[in-house]
Amino acid sequence: MLEYKMPSLGADMASGSLREWRVKPGDRIKKGDIIAEIETQKGIIEIEVFEDGVIGELLVKVDELVPVGTSMATILTEEEAAGKRPAPAEAPREEKPAEAPAPAGSTTETLPHHIRASPLARRIAEEKGIDIATIQGTGPEGAILREDVEHAIAAQAAPAAGKAAVEHAAVPEEVTPEKPAPPVAEEKPIPAAATAQSIRMAVAAAMSKSNREVPHYYLETKIDMSKALAWLADTNGQRPVKERLLPAVLLIKAVAKALNDVPALNAWWENGLQLKESIHIGYVVALRTGGIMVPAIHDTDTKSVEELMLALNDLIPRARALRLRSSELADSTITVTSLGEGGVETVYGVIYPPQVALVGFGGITEQPWSENGMLTVRPVLTATLAADHRASDGSTGSRFLTAIKNYLQQPEKL
Amino acid sequence: MTQEEIKQALVQRLKSIAPDTEPGQLQPDDNIRQTLGIDSFDYLQFIVALDEQFGIETPEEDYGRIQTMRELTDYIAARVKS
Incomplete structure (x- = not known):
């Protein structure tokens, strides 16, 4: 039996809210199937499985906030499923806090265990500054559920509104004395301004981490x-x-081919250098x-320029509509x-961790160009490399940029 | 097809390709891409949609001549008639 865990969709992601299960216990799944939709700072993401098997148990409920790494479902082998197939109509289990994993560092760990409450209820109560011990639970064995916390919030809405606690970045809410705080997890559809704010925060977190931790060096040609x-x-x-x-x-394909020549830049830095076999x-x-949004073009080096165009025509509108799949957000190398x-002519980028390189292209402008002792005018593109000096050195970066330049001189071979 | 009908069709198309923009507020001489923040991918989708809708074929070298609503409306009107 395998456990399907909440995937990390980037260095900036701490958790996601389950929006919808697309499968139920007993469903057969194949690698790449979408099993659920989760809401993150980067919109509603379809998450995929990476194994074949049969869904055993669904461990989290819709609207639950799920920290990265938390078990969301069990996946059985065919043999296991044949021996122990759950009833297809089985509902997700009731949340039992004593068994549920609490996010690392969460204050829920310090709460007394005799107060039964779901992790989501605890989180909402904590965010709203409500003492969970004062809430009457209506769940199994008196457990406090999300609804109970929301009722408590509604009851306190007027006095609480004036001293609104800091909201989680994923659910920014406008709180004014005239407008009581709405219950968390009832924010469908998310207002555009809130979505923009949450994406801004996601970008801010990733870029701050990069600037703090990654020693960048820059090359340009x-x-x-x-x-x-x-x-x-x-x-x-x-x-x-x-x-x-x-x-x-053409630029994307030239980068992919150059990575085949200089694989040291197709890598992640996670507890040391991890070279990646596939180029995404x-x-x-x-x-x-x-x-x-930065969607991954899977196996870029194996795609023709026509296939790359089709891939972009598919990815770009979905990225703009915030409808990407988990692998598209998580796999980039x-x-x-x-x-x-x-x-602009030149881009000095900030690396997206845990990647170790970013290639920036400016505009193509007509510029004076000398070649073989002759001065002429050519359409010129400035390409830059921002690379992680923990993972590579300037000579590697230089070979890489030179390879890109050379491939762009033979466009028919891309 | 009148100029006004073409303009309405253009606005609808722009809205479907870039739903978060307000193409209805474009002035006749506004640069469409710059004003709405439309990149080359969206613009190509726009041209594809126009070609299908009006039954025309827009060669790449004409892109530079159709940057404003006025230019684009005139361009399509001339081609639809001919």
Whole structure:
């Protein structure tokens, strides 16, 4: 039997709220199947399983806040399921706090055990500054449930509103004396401003961690894009509008091929350097309301430029709608950001931990260019590398940028 | 198809591609991409949708001529007629 645990969808994620189970006990699942939707600071994410098997028990309930690493469900092998198949209609078990794992460092651990309360109820009570011992529980054996805490909050709404406690970043709420605090976990649909705020906080957490912990070094090179742009214009002229390519796919593919040559930058730094076999490039998508999403393009190096274009056409709208899958948020092995459309020439990026490198592309601008003793004008792109000096050195970064430059001189081979 | 009908269709398309923008407030000479913050991916989707809706084919070299609502409306009106 395996336990499916709340995945970490980035260095900045501490927990997620279960929004919906897509499976029930007894359902057969295959690797890659979506089993649930969770709400995080980065929107509602579909989470996938990484094993084949049969769902045993669902261990958390809808609307429960689940810390990263907490068991969410059991997954049985076919043999186990044949011997012990739960009734298909079985509901998630009632929450029993004495058995439920509490998040590390949570004050719930210090609460007396004789007060029976669900982890979610404890958290809400803690956030709202309500003494859980004063709440009458209506759950099994008098356990205090989320609803009980919400009733207590509603009863105290007027006096509590004036001294609103600091809210969890994932559920920012506007609290004014005229507007009592609404119960947590009833925030569907989430207001756009709250979503933007929560994404901002997620980006802030990840970037602060990076700046605090990662010793960055930066390299930059200028790339003559005349061959790449000529090839693009030519191929796009022969394609129907639906199949046209954008320069970004050439840049992404060149990075993927360069990583095959210099694998030291396709890695995570987690208790030391961990080289990654697969190349999953995270592509930065800017949200118009502020903030960014960085979905992974899985196995970037094995995709053709046409497949990369299709992948981006799928990922970018879903990233903007905050509808990404867990693997798309969690798997990136390096990040590529292209800010050229805004008109900047050079990007000095901040690495997204635990990755060890970020490639930044500026805009393509016409610039004086000398070659073979001749001065001419060429479309020029500035590519930068921000890399983690714990994981690599300048000579490695230099080989990598040079490889990108070389691949972009042979666009037909990308 | 009148210019006004084309404009309404453009606004609808922009709204469906970039739901968090207000294309209805675009002035005739506003640069569509810059004003709404639409990147090249969204813009390509927009062109694909327009080509399908109006039964036209917009070559890449024409992108530079269709940056404002006025330019785009005129461009489509001329092609739909012809």
